[in-house]
Every structure is written in structure tokens, then in C-alpha cells.
Amino acid sequence: MKTQFARNAAIAVCLMCSAGQRPALADSLTASNTVFLPGETLTLTYTADQAATQDVYLWFEFGDKVMFMDENGGMSNYMAGATTPARLKSPVAGKYRLLTFTQPGWFYSSVVAYSAKGRPGSDALAPGNLDSQSLRAQPLSFTEVPGKGVAAAVNGGALYAGHCASCHEDDPGLNNRNRVRNGIDPKTTRAAIQQNKGGMGVLSPLSSSELIAIAAWIANPRFDCH
Numbered sequence: 001m002k003t004q005f006a007r008n009a010a011i012a013v014c015l016m017c018s019a020g021q022r023p024a025l026a027d028s029l030t031a032s033n034t035v036f037l038p039g040e041t042l043t044l045t046y047t048a049d050q051a052a053t054q055d056v057y058l059w060f061e062f063g064d065k066v067m068f069m070d071e072n073g074g075m076s077n078y079m080a081g082a083t084t085p086a087r088l089k090s091p092v093a094g095k096y097r098l099l100t101f102t103q104p105g106w107f108y109s110s111v112v113a114y115s116a117k118g119r120p121g122s123d124a125l126a127p128g129n130l131d132s133q134s135l136r137a138q139p140l141s142f143t144e145v146p147g148k149g150v151a152a153a154v155n156g157g158a159l160y161a162g163h164c165a166s167c168h169e170d171d172p173g174l175n176n177r178n179r180v181r182n183g184i185d186p187k188t189t190r191a192a193i194q195q196n197k198g199g200m201g202v203l204s205p206l207s208s209s210e211l212i213a214i215a216a217w218i219a220n221p222r223f224d225c226h
């Protein structure tokens with residue numbers, strides 16, 4: 001999975017350059033560089049804000065893949081140059097489950113979701129067929145494994161003090177003991193845990209959002225002054 005996502009990321013960069021007709025919509029990008037644990041799910045929430053015309057398409061892009069959602073919540077691969085099947089038009093508003101992870105992994109690439117009008121009977125995303133005026137970013141979210149530290153994730157400092165400081169010292173801003181500042185990228189900490197570096201394997205129960213909160217705190221440690 002790691003290798004696959006790394007490859008996808010490289011291809012995604014190329015796609016971005018060639019897909020010049022699509023504006024960048026950074027606000028739909030909520031899953032970039034996120035570490036996922038088994039059972040975690042990436043969800044797209046589609047609000048059909050574009051009047052009930054018959055030619056709205058909904059799709060998401062991740063790595064080198066573009067996937068269309070159909071009206072029943074199914075997904076189909078987009079193939080450039082091929083006619084976009086009519087059944088992929090006009091998805092109903094609601095939540096679409098995009099991916100559920102079955103093994104630990106992480107995204108190197110971003111995931112973005114869009115809806116737009118595209119002309120029927122053609123390649124919906126081809127230049128000229130996509131109505132860029134109607135293009136909307138659609139929000140993505142990811143669901144934690146139930147019961148795994150969502151509330152705790154808001155306090156990266158407390159998590160660091162409890163799980164990391166014993167081997168990395170209290171203030172990662174003042175020291176870089178055992179290269180702890182590499183943990184500014186949560187993927188590096190996840191990898192260290194998976195490889196049991198320095199005995200860190202015991203930390204494998206930490207959830208994605210806990211590692212992300214810890215990473216944010218390592219990047220910018222703040223201590224309350226009483």
C-alpha cells in the first residue's frame with residue numbers, strides 16, 4: 001500500500017499539470033498526507049447545490065485515479081476520451097463512502113472531490129464539455145475507528161508528554177533527541193512505530209488523529225505558563 005500511494009503521488013503531480021482546464025480547489029482537500037488506520041473510512045458528503053438539472057457529475061480524484069459516483073453510490077473509473085456513461089449523472093445528495101482502509105497506510109497524495117455539469121454523450125471532463133462555471137468542491141471527511149482517541153487528539157501536547165517525552169525529552173522545540181523533530185511529519189512517526197525503532201512499536205495503538213495532533217505540537221510546541 002505504501003509503495004502504491006508513493007507511485008500515485010508522483011503521477012498525481014503530472015496529472016495536475018496536464019489538467020489545466022480544471023481550477024485548483026484547495027478547500028476540498030482534507031485528506032492530504034493523512035495517516036489511516038484499519039477501519040478508518042474516507043467519506044464524501046455531496047450537497048446537491050446545483051439545481052436539479054440532468055447533467056451534474058460527481059467525482060473524486062486521488063493519486064492517478066478519477067472515480068465517478070453514480071446515483072446509487074457506486075463508483076466507476078473515469079477513462080479520458082471515453083463517453084461518460086449516462087448513469088453517472090445526477091447523483092443524489094448524501095454521504096458516499098469512498099475508501100475503507102483494511103491495513104495501515106497513508107496518503108502521500110491529496111484527495112479532492114468535485115461536482116460539475118458536463119455535457120452528456122461525451123467525455124464529461126474533456127475540455128469544452130465541463131462547465132467550469134458550475135464546478136464545485138465537495139467536502140471530504142474521514143471517520144475514525146470507533147473509540148480511538150478522537151477527543152484526545154485535540155491535545156497533542158498532552159499526548160506527547162504521555163507517550164513521547166520519556167525517550168525524547170519534554171520539549172521537542174529545544175532538543176532533537178533521537179531525531180524527534182522528524183515527527184513533524186506524522187508519516188515518519190508512523191513508520192518508526194511500524195519498524196519498532198527504539199522500542200516505539202508499543203505505540204501502535206495511537207490513532208491517525210493522535211499522531212497528527214502530536215506532529216502539530218512537535219512543529220509548534222507551546223507550554224502553558226501558570
Ligand code: HEC
Binds near residue numbers: 166181189
Ligand atoms: C521507548 C522510547 C521511545 C518512545 C516512547 C518514543 N520514541 Fe521515538 N524514538 C526512540 C528512539 C530510540 C529513536 C531513534 C531510533 C533509531 O534511530 O533507530 C526514536 C526515533 C523517533 C523518530 C525519528 C524516526 C526517523 O526515522 O527519523 C521520531 C519522529 C520519533 N521517534 C517520534 C516519536 C514520537 C512522536 C513519540 C511519541 C508518540 C515517540 N517517538 C516515542 C525512542 C522512543
